[in-house]
Amino acid sequence: MNMFWHEMKANQRSSLLWTLTLMVLISVFFSMFPTFSKEVDSLRKALEGFPDALLRSLNFDVNNFSSILGFYAYVFAYISLCGAIQASSLGIGILSKETREKTADFLLTKPVTRQQVITAKLCAAFSSILLTNIGFIVAATTMAHIVKNNPLNETIFFMISISLFFIQLIFLAVGALAATIISKIKSVLPYSLAIVFLFFIISMFASSTGDDKLRYLTPFQYFDALSIIKQEGYDLTFVLLSIVVIACSLTASYVLYLKKDIHAV
Amino acid sequence: MSVIEVNGLTKMYGRTKGIENVSFSVEEGEIFGFIGPNGAGKSTTIRTLLSLIYPTSGSASIFGKDCMKHAPEIKKEIGYLPSEVFYYDNMKVIDLLNYSASFYKKDCSHRIQELADRMDLDLKKKIDDLSFGNKKKVGIVQGLLHSPKLIILDEPTSGLDPLMQQTFFELLKEENQKGATILFSSHILSEVQRLCDRVAIIKEGSLIKVEKISTLKENNYKKFKIETKTKIDPNVFSKAGIKELKTEGNVISFLFKGNLNPILKEIASLDVNNLWIEEPDLEEIFMHFYQRES
The missing domain is CATH 3.30.70 (Alpha-Beta Plaits)
Structure with a gap:
């Protein structure tokens, strides 16, 4: 448990910052909702000149803006983008810390197995993300209730909100895997941004072309908010796919972390 | 009883040789020197003993237990000090030492204080603000705070001024008198001569000779x-x-x-x-x- 608390403490500040960022972001988005929903007609006119492909890639359908769920679905793409950056940074950061700070000689000569080390680290990362999501859901739900124009479908709203958690878990696992594969990580952010934006761009591409096959390639599409509204639930294939991606990434991370040689600095 | 037993240890880095067929043993209560020029394989051997790297072939055991299979159990009784020490920069010295102590199921607070006093180390400072020599002191305290039965030192004296080196050697001798076995790697002959009972000489990845310091001195x-x-x-x-x-x-x-x-x-x-x-x-x-x- 000492390693778990050590990691929690080490990540305390950045987790808090990310949580606040997400809370502020969703609050700002929702505070714009009343204006958007009132002005749907004029907005529609304004957007007529825009190319169709662009609007599709941004998932921009004006009709959605009249309901709070539709509006939520639209802004959620940016929430999950932020969340993904947080999660992948956390995954890469927490497992590459011993290489970056050259503290492997300290930690790995302690009477613990490497399995215990990586487990403690991943549990700490998981907990940070869990706390972030609690903060986010509280903020999102509160704001939605303040600005709603019609009764809110709580179940669907919650299903969309909690999908942030699932997307973050995927990116956490992928980040952890990246940290164990790339042996010399000096700084976390370039790698995490590269991973996140790669998938985000694929996701935009998938939306604009409507290519269903591309959806399998990017976690940003696994919990598509508009589909959740339409189907009133998750798409089981993508739920399973998420589980497979997380399980494979984590297994590979464990294997690599346990086997690698820790060289002198 | 042999505390360390190394048998035909070989480590290849791809095609380049780290160490080849290294065998030696260190007896209980001994101060064993491990000497050779830079890149000879001293650190490779030590890191294998600590299961930081895995051998290509051969085996090593500490306290009669295999270094790879029983690593966590063995490490309870090992104190390790590398040549270059790095710690979590934004921690205070005392927090780092307490974190280190938390891995051993015993109360080390008294020992931390005692060692810090001896080494003249300010526990309240941030690691980041310490000089190289002071970080080294943190390393020494960190390596000795749980009173280990085996102390492994990999070129430990770099960065310590002569006075601190003196104190450090005194500390090591005291630990040794209390029963600790010491494996001391260095490329400086004089410090090995000063401290060690026996010495293994390693060159280009192979062990050339294991000799008593007294014999070495006669041949000097x-x-x-x-x-x-x-x-x-x-x-x-x-x-x-x-x-x-x-x-x-x-x-x-x-x-x-x-x-x-x-x-x-x-x-x-x-x-x-x-x-x-x-x-x-x-x-x-x-x-x-x-x-x-x-």
């Missing part, structure tokens, strides 16, 4: 360099025990092993301008002792 050559006012016949020094005799103008240099008195009398009879008598450095030990054997 002295380096003589004599500058005279006038040119002299170098044959004055063509005695038994003299090697590598060289003359350059008025300067004669040679290596000597044996009773010093006759040679000093010989020198006294010369018109000497300047005189150097030096211990050969490690490089020369390698050259003159082991070139023939390898």
Whole structure:
């Protein structure tokens, strides 16, 4: 448990910052909702000149803006983008810390197995993300209730909100895997941004072309908010796919972390 | 009982050789030196013992238990100090040491205080603000705070001023008297001579020799360099025990092993301008002792 608390403490500040960022972001988005929903007609006119492909890639359908769920679905793409950056940074950061700070000689000569080390680290990362999501859901739900124009479908709203958690878990696992594969990580952010934006761009591409096959390639599409509204639930294939991606990434991370040689600095 | 037992340990980094077929054992209560030039394989051997890296073949055991299979159990009783120490920069010294102590199921707070006092280490400072030498002190305290039965030191003296080195060696001797076994790797012969009972000499990944320091000292050559006012016949020094005799103008240099008195009398009879008598450095030990054997 000492390693778990050590990691929690080490990540305390950045987790808090990310949580606040997400809370502020969703609050700002929702505070714009009343204006958007009132002005749907004029907005529609304004957007007529825009190319169709662009609007599709941004998932921009004006009709959605009249309901709070539709509006939520639209802004959620940016929430999950932020969340993904947080999660992948956390995954890469927490497992590459011993290489970056050259503290492997300290930690790995302690009477613990490497399995215990990586487990403690991943549990700490998981907990940070869990706390972030609690903060986010509280903020999102509160704001939605303040600005709603019609009764809110709580179940669907919650299903969309909690999908942030699932997307973050995927990116956490992928980040952890990246940290164990790339042996010399000096700084976390370039790698995490590269991973996140790669998938985000694929996701935009998938939306604009409507290519269903591309959806399998990017976690940003696994919990598509508009589909959740339409189907009133998750798409089981993508739920399973998420589980497979997380399980494979984590297994590979464990294997690599346990086997690698820790060289002198 | 052997505390460390290394058997045919080999580590390849891809195709390059780290160490090859290294075997030796360290007895309980011994201070065992591990000496060789940089890149000879000292750290590779030590890191394998600590299961930081995994051997290509061969085996190693500590306290009679396999280093790979029983690593966590073994490490409860090991204190390790690397040549370069790095810790979590934004932690305070005391927090780092407490974190370190939390891995061992015993109360180390008293020992931390005691060691910090001895090493003159400020516990309240941030790691980030410490100088290299002070970080090293943190490393020493960190390695000794749980009173380990085996202390493994990998070129530990770099960055310590002579006074601190003295204190550090005293600490090690005390630990040794309390029963701790010490494995001390270094490329500085004098510090190994000062501290160790036996020494293993490693070169280019292979163990050349394991020898008692006392034997090594008996075999020890002295380096003589004599500058005279006038040119002299170098044959004055063509005695038994003299090697590598060289003359350059008025300067004669040679290596000597044996009773010093006759040679000093010989020198006294010369018109000497300047005189150097030096211990050969490690490089020369390698050259003159082991070139023939390898």
